Amino acid sequence: MTSITARHPGVAGWLGVAAPAVPAATDIMDEGLGRLSAAGFGDEAPAAYITLINAAVHQIAAENQRDAVPKLRDTIGRRLTELRNDPARPGAAALATALTSDWKREEIFTYTVERTLDGIEARLTELRLDDSNGGEDLR
Template sequence: MIDAALELSRDRGLDGWTIRDLAQALRVWPNTIAYHVGDREAILDAVVERVVAMMPNPPADLGWQDWFRAFLFPGRDIVGRYVGVARRLCRDGAAVPSAFPIMDRGIGLLAAAGFGDRAPLAYATLLNSAMLLVALDDDRALAGHGRADAATALRYATAPPGAGEGWATMQPWLRAWDADPDASRAALYRYTIECLLAGLEADLRAGAGQAGGADPG
């Protein structure tokens, strides 16, 4: 049953099918699903569990930054194939069994790197930011936008009232987005993750510097 729900979620999105649709795909009565699996929420939890289980859990011998790159970069493509999963992860947290080994390793690497009791905060910052970007892409797809969002902005023949240098600087980026939105969204995702990693590295160094400069007396 979960295999069928996973396939429906890939084709229609997590919120794009009903128990009746699932029953029809399985050629059973809806009550049969409730009896064997539970209500729709239980099935959605199981779908999220399956999707998270597809995400990589890179080896622990990577440095913490490379570990998160190896986890989050392919993770975007995996979660992005199932519209709605990213938003559910943002809303509920990764409270599914398949997430725990990933969480343990990621937080463990951050703690070992020197984040200490801030390791869970650093982990949540990276995961939430990544999943929010995927959820935003999902929302664009569901709203029927995508190419249209950047194209709409480009319809201005001249700068709108109040626009200045920032508007002119933005135009080439918008045109590139409009020409290849998928590549542009992927680039934005990677840039965001790299900036977060750099910011966390700076935070780590600042904390180490403060600790090293503390008055021993």
């Protein structure tokens, strides 16, 4: 998250909403889609690209938004503190505990991107398997 989008609040959100309208983003899109196509995604390259970009951009844009509104960030912090010890909501309590203790922004960002890449890689494996079977889906 130490990329230019993290250092310049608003850029990630803008790219998430309007990347095709940003001339400089065209080179990024072209390179990303070219690499995904070359890797074997074929017609699914645009969907894979959108999935990867959304995972990264959303994380940065959400953090930027929370940072831009200190009152909101404080409200979220108070609510998470309340939820940590709520036995009626064990899932929310576990998430609140994670978000208010050891997890750092960079770790959450990295986890999100890595798990998204895992999913994209799993899909690529399926596509390659389908290709090796003459396009027949054997699942």
